[in-house]
Structures are given as C-alpha cells and as structure tokens.
Amino acid sequence: MCKRIFIVMFLFVSICLVFAQAEKYKETVPAEVLKLYHQDIINGSRPKIVTITQPMILSLVNRPQLGGDVYNFDFDMRDLSSTEKNILLGWIKNGQKILLWGDIDIWKYAPLFSDKLKIAGKTDLEVLLSAHPVNNNVKNILFKGKSNSYVYLSQYPLGTEIIAYVKEDVIAGRVPYGKGSIYFVGLGEHWDLGKDKDIWTLNFYHWMLGLNVPGKVETLF
Numbered sequence: 001m002c003k004r005i006f007i008v009m010f011l012f013v014s015i016c017l018v019f020a021q022a023e024k025y026k027e028t029v030p031a032e033v034l035k036l037y038h039q040d041i042i043n044g045s046r047p048k049i050v051t052i053t054q055p056m057i058l059s060l061v062n063r064p065q066l067g068g069d070v071y072n073f074d075f076d077m078r079d080l081s082s083t084e085k086n087i088l089l090g091w092i093k094n095g096q097k098i099l100l101w102g103d104i105d106i107w108k109y110a111p112l113f114s115d116k117l118k119i120a121g122k123t124d125l126e127v128l129l130s131a132h133p134v135n136n137n138v139k140n141i142l143f144k145g146k147s148n149s150y151v152y153l154s155q156y157p158l159g160t161e162i163i164a165y166v167k168e169d170v171i172a173g174r175v176p177y178g179k180g181s182i183y184f185v186g187l188g189e190h191w192d193l194g195k196d197k198d199i200w201t202l203n204f205y206h207w208m209l210g211l212n213v214p215g216k217v218e219t220l221f
Helices: 002-026 053-060 083-093 103-113 197-208
Strands: 049-053 070-074 098-100 118-123 149-155 159-168 169-178 180-185
Touching: 049 053, 053 083, 053 149, 070 103, 083 103, 083 180, 098 103, 103 118, 103 180, 149 159, 180 197
Parallel strands: 049 070, 070 098, 098 180
Antiparallel strands: 118 149, 149 169, 159 169, 169 180
C-alpha cells in the first residue's frame, strides 16, 4: 500500500514538474516550437550534468562512467597534481563531454586544455551567429550590448564547431578533444535579457545530446 502511494506521489510530482517547466517557457518559446522539443529537456531531467571535484579525479581510472550526459568541474586548477591532470585529460579524451557554461567557467577551466586552445576576453563585442542548428528559430538573442563582457577562443583546433563568433574568434561551440568534446558558451553578463535565449539554450542542449534540433518554424510571434 505504501509503495503504491509512493509511486502515485512520484508520478504526481513528475507531472507537476513537467507543467512547471512548460509554463517557464510559455512566454519565451512559441507553442508551435516548444512542442517540437524532447520532453526530458523541457522538464529539466536532461541533460544530466555531473560535477567533477578534485577528490573524484583519481577514482576515474577504475570508475570512468559516472552516469552523466555531460560533466562540469568544481575545483581549483592550481591544486591539481600532474597525475590528477593527466588522469582527467585522459578520461576526457576517451569520450567524455565537458560543458563550460559562462565566462567564469571558461576562464577557470579552459587553461586545462591549453594544448588545444587559447582564450581571451573583451567587452562590447558584436557577436554573430553562424548557420548552425543551435541558431534555428533564434532572431533576437543578446550577444552584444554596452558593457557586456565575453570570453572567447582566440585559438582552437581544426574541427571546432562554431555557433557564435566575432571575426576569427569563437564565443560558443564545440572543441574536439580526442574522442571527447568540450562544449563552451562564453555568455555575456546580460545573457538573461535575450528574447530568444530560451530557444537557443533548448537547441544547444538537443545538439549537445545528439538529439535532433527542431528546424526553422514560422511562428506567430
């Protein structure tokens, strides 16, 4: 009896979460576009992001699979030993996806991949969007603005996917790293003001997870 009650409560909470997430996007994503996205992304259950801390690094040798769709970091680069760094980089090269979301993450952790990329930063850039699926149905996203700051890749390897850029520098995209990938988004401080930032983010998650990104749709607003 208790088990049945628990299951019913779990289903009820799950349904409520789905509706809550749908309501979250109601004002920013046209209904005809929203219905095209995967429900796991709409309800927030994916992508599953697992955070790698320093005490976890040595265990990656014997336990490389931690159940994440993608991984991010929470450690001080200066505290890593050479052994820990080599283990972490080898683990990523074996096929893991790393997400550096926002300028703080990129400044902190991009130096880990200094053999492949270099970073820089600047304010008030005019950033352009490439012809990439992540930019489908995106018309007014705030990638520029007075006092807006960005961090970008000034050097990157062949095969880098470019989503947003300024001249030859890349603001958002994917860097191949062995069999793994480094997904990065150098968001400016006014990112949350972008009208289409929710559409762009949903598109980004679909692409990062290898799911189909909805194609261009004629919308009512």
